[in-house]
Amino acid sequence: MLYLIVGLVLLGIGSNFAGKIFEKIKLPSLLGMILLGMILGPGIFNLIPEIIIRYSSFIKDMALITVLFIGGLGISLNQIKKIGKPAILLSSVPAILEGFTVGFLSMKFLNFTFIQGGILGFIIAAVSPAVLIPAMVNLIMEKRGEEKAIPQLLLVGASADDTIAITLFTTFISLYFSKVSENNISIFQQILNIPISIFISIIVGIILGKISKIFLEKIKNIYLKTIFIFLLCLSMRQIEKIYHIDLYNSLLSIMILGFYIRNFCGDGYKEILEKLNKIWKIGKLYLFSLVGMAINPNVIGNYFYIGILILSISLTVRSIGVLISLIGTELNYKERIFCVIAYLPKATVQSAKAGIPLEMGIVGGEIMQGLAILSVIVTAPIGAILIEATKKKLLEQKREEAII
Template identity: 65%
Template sequence: METLIFIGFFIGLGIMSFLSGKVIEYIKLPSLLGMMILGMVLGPSFLNIIPQSIIKIAPDIKDIALVTVLFIGGLGISMKQIKSIGRPAILLSTIPALFEGFTIAWLSTIFLNFTFIQGAILGFIIAAVSPAVLIPSMISLIDRKKGQDKAIPQMLLVGASADDTIAITLFTTFLGIYLNKFSNHSSDILRDIINIPLALILSIAIGASVSYVSKLFLKYIKGHLFKTLAVFLICLGMRVIEKSFHLSFFNSLLSIMVFGFFIRSYLEKDAEAILKYMNNIWRYGKLYLFSLVGMAINPTLVGNYFVIGIIILFFSLSIRSLGVLISLIGTNLTTKEKLFCVIAYLPKATVQSAKAGIPLENGVAGGEIMQAIAILSVLVTAPLGAIGIKNNENLLSSENEEYQKLSPEIL
């Protein structure tokens, strides 16, 4: 009986998510907003009618969806594009997150009476851009060949995938410093900081190495469906390894994107078919990703910290936007295209939903305040970013002849 209830709710959630997305699209808003609102209403914060069995596997479902969309993102990046976006993508992965995280740390000492360490814990929960919002939007732009003359969606994809590593690593570092202070254990800050670039380099190397080994046996697999299943299982395997062994030096999401990038190069004749199959997986995966992200949002926690939270977010997002503009200095992007990049780097959702409650669970003073402001950041920036991206696509140019010659079929 339990199994039937689970299957019924699971299928029903997918149908309702699809319909809620269509309703929101009808009023000219991004469909993901409808899916997130549905999840929030059905979840623990309001109606609380979702079976615990679905809530328990929600992290795994979200992981599968993120793995899918990041692999598709990797397939959408060519070698020629990576050469042109390399420097700004690297800067986008570091500067905005560092600017925002440390700004929130400083503001927290003023508005919340936190120590700088407490503020940094909050700052680097919030500092991560949301892959759940940004990456699907960028893939949609790639699919419609928007901004391809300067590979803007690809640049944002690469930057965002590494941005999370910076933010999560620093969040873990400052949380460790706080906890060690009260447990009489020493913390090697220098080692933790050095681990950040090492984690990025190692994750890229792992993705490249796995793709090279994979191409050796993928050529013996017959049929595009089986090749797609093989590469998808490899992607899931990398994610499971990181999650199971809690590897701080390995960002599987970045490795998966790199894996997709090299698979496109190694399996040029099969890449188009693989992409079609992966898009079919994503068509259903996004229904659950955004509705489950919505379930993790508890707007009732915001309460008394709404005004202070808005003030902190206003200044921190302004500084983050400045970081994006600094990262784009020296590029050939127009002012309108730079403005689009600023908007695309605003949304928060996935990391904040997953990490908001961790300080409170670990007994950090002010943990309930951190949770409230982290949730507020999702409520404010997820719709702001999603609507901003959708309504400002016209700032990007459409496909050109050079891009068509570069990859006439993959996208």
């Protein structure tokens, strides 16, 4: 345990230092943290102790649930009324269009079957919560895009986007093995799982919000309140991962829990927000560096150029999907362009799912792993840089008192 603690302290110091260096050269600090993790991780120099790698998923979860709950605290009821329909479209249209685009391109350029292409397509199609959510939380803090609830729109859309992409990924894997074993599965039932999963996740968040309200009213110490909320969120995440619940997205439930507490539990949420912001300042050092450790550039192999071509086309189609989702909204052309940019980064899902097809013995699994990792290496830095570089030019800053 001492070895783990010392290793984490050193990693945190190194991650903070790398972030500061990138800030000095006018680049997002998260890029320095990701790069540090990639260099020190198994993909390059392999200098990270095995015990940290073993606990990396749990540590990333702690950081991710913190920033996602903070994001939920940044959404008001009035904003939900503004973003309802476009958030639903953003959660589905871009991911579905991109996933099937990658699938069809894989058939042409990689000689994949449609099912193999679908597996790869819906690994790549998910937007990265690790990159997008912290960026949107920063925008809420800066009051940029608040008048039209743009950060909140992207937060809600991205949370459900992952559910759709992962569900379709597992659906295509099921189709692959059903074909191999000549067993029939219900595609309709698999697709129906998507709205059911989103609905169940929202209901769980609301129910836990009602329960939390009772406890928060009884607990007087702000530190105990914060610990209670943190442990509740962590429990939701671990239950999903341990029991592999297909019809439940803990990340969406956590954001809904934050939304409920912000809107129905009085002004006490502000104190919780203040404490969680302090936790996030430390948590982000580990979230981004550990995401970097999962990136292995060596697996890209001989598919770099064809991968760049596929990604260029698929991201173009994804961007069209974002613009389609925003039809009928009050957003001007600058704000729509920003939404397109914010939906580019990939990291978390791709790093976690890239190796699964290969591990399961799916034909072409090594190619899928390489292209999924390539999508992270290309889009995570480009997306993060563009979000930071364009936010002041494309989004107006609200002058009134901050919402949170």
